[in-house]
Amino acid sequence: MQQHLARRRALSRAATAALLSLALAATAHAADRVKVGFVSTLSGPSSALGIDIRDGFMLAVKLHGGKLGGLPAEVLVSDDQFKPDVGRQLFERDVKRDKVDFMTGVVFSNIMLAALPEAIDNNVIYISPNAAPSSIAGKDCNPLFFAASWPNDAYHEAAGVFANQRSLKSVYLLAPNYQAGKDSLSGFKRTFKGQVIGEGYTKLGQLDYAAELAEIRAAKPQAVYVFLPGGMGINFIKQFVGAGLGKDMMLLLPGFSADQDVISAVGAPMAGLFNTAHWSPDLDNPANRKFVAEFQKEYGRVPTLYASQGYDTALLIDAAVRDVKGHVEDRQAVRAALKAAHFDSVRGPFKFNNNQYPIQNYYVRTIGSDGKGGLVNKSFSEPILRAHGDAYAQQCPMK
Known part of the structure; x- marks a missing residue:
């Protein structure tokens, strides 16, 4: 501190x-x-x-x-x-x-x-x-x-809006215990109108999620929203699917936890998952x-x-x-x-924006066939957030 x-x-x-x-x-x-x-x-x-x-x-x-x-x-x-x-x-x-x-x-x-x-x-x-x-x-x-x-929390604000559109009433949140992880869950909670029935922070770089998956199973949410970039996300998704939790609850992700490297590493279980992002390969x-x-x-x-x-x-x-x-x-x-x-x-x-952070669109992507036997992200809808800035710019004294 x-x-x-x-x-x-x-x-x-x-x-x-x-x-x-x-x-x-x-x-x-x-x-x-x-x-x-x-x-x-x-x-x-x-x-x-x-x-x-x-x-x-x-x-x-x-x-x-x-x-x-x-x-x-x-x-x-x-x-x-x-x-x-x-x-x-x-x-x-x-x-x-x-x-x-x-x-x-x-x-x-x-x-x-x-x-x-x-x-x-x-x-x-x-x-x-x-x-x-x-x-x-x-x-x-x-x-x-x-x-x-x-901005660190913008993807997650978009995910909260999408969760509302899908009529989700209860969500469990999980992220690493560092600044971006805290920002991510704050962003989701800023826009999500349902109930957060569980919230956990993992060690940055953690690869074993047995304890977290047990807590999620016990909480019985409608959906799980996780911000776990890179190898963290790859391991979590594999373990989430392996534990059979995907049958009972929706897995909702920010784009970097469902990016092409994650898709390539996890494979078929990624098909059909939704994620939010400011970019997609098919834009x-x-x-x-x-x-x-x-x-x-x-x-x-x-x-x-x-x-x-x-x-x-x-x-x-x-x-x-x-x-x-x-x-x-x-x-x-x-x-x-x-x-x-x-x-x-x-x-x-x-x-x-005045704080030199971007103002841009955010989209929902879904993972589907690339027509060549593989999987790829595709735009699911028009922007879910248009010309979206951040919640902090008004506090910045720069013009």
């Missing part, structure tokens, strides 16, 4: 300093290249998420001829090993020794919150391709932090059609939400560098260019 409060105080102080630093950063000459520090979880049980973000990001760079905004791009890729202290050390190295222009890449909120002050304190903009915690969306928002993904817009085709061509697999977010993050940086004509040292101009978001997102309509 003391470490968490210290981080929040540090970020709050840094927000004030960052506004001054933005104004002082500009110099006269455009850069001859763009340096990006990319720190993500690239090893261990949750590595698929970081690998997908990296692959999406690097695909966008490749499709732009190895450039971002017309300048040669140097992307320094590092593995945080799923450890907050390692993430912080890598951020410190990238911003102090390697003098990067942007930082990005982190999957998990606890790692990002530990590492982010290193970027903020050194006047380096961090663009999150995933983690976007509520703790820095409101009064502790920061001009050097952009979320190119989604019908030119940017998404190109992304999905190029990703499959490059990597031989269907892209995930994480891959789409990595790709969009690179497109966002590309647009900002282009808009400032290569003057990446002018942090105030770069921030304005990022906030303008002059790029075609694979998710369709996209803009930033």
Whole structure:
């Protein structure tokens, strides 16, 4: 708790300093290249998420001829090993020794919150391709932090709305015990009108859910809603199905617990499950059609939400560098260019709120046949939430 409060105080102080630093950063000459520090979880049980973000990001760079905004791009890729202290050390190295222009890449909120002050304190903009915690969306928002993904609780707000539409009256909730897990269940409860008859928090990275499944069986809910990304979700779903609970209760998921990597690992039991997301591989817009085709061509697999977010993050940086004509040292101009978001997102309509978190659509997806003997996510309906922001922006003092 003391470490968490210290981080929040540090970020709050840094927000004030960052506004001054933005104004002082500009110099006269455009850069001859763009340096990006990319720190993500690239090893261990949750590595698929970081690998997908990296692959999406690097695909966008490749499709732009190895450039971002017309300048040669140097992307320094590092593995945080799923450890907050390692993430912080890598951020410190990238911003102090390697003098990067942007930082990005982190999957998990606890790692990002530990590492982010290193970027903020050194006047380096961090663009999150995933983690976007509520703790820095409101009064502790920061001009050097952009979320190119989604507010931590938005998927879950959409899931609560969908649960209402399905006339669910009782739900059991489960998530890991860290910031994103807490945000997820808060989001679901914000919109769900039925009764939450049980709520549990697991260890981050937990893979055995025998105790939790016993509690769920005893609670007898109509549905179970879980936020367990990566290997956590894969193991939970396998064990949930293996315990026979799917016969008695609906399993409702956020998109990242029902993404293509999870579908591939779990297989047939995923068919017919519903999940909520801001993106789907079948969204019908030119940017998404190109992304999905190029990703499959490059990597031989269907892209995930994480891959789409990595790709969009690179497109966002590309647009900002282009808009400032290569003057990446002018942090105030770069921030304005990022906030303008002059790029075609694979998710369709996209803009930033005053807190620099996205305003975007959210969809319900269902998992069905890809026509080739496999399973894939498909859009189930029109957006369940349109041009949806977050519950914290009004507390953010930025304009």
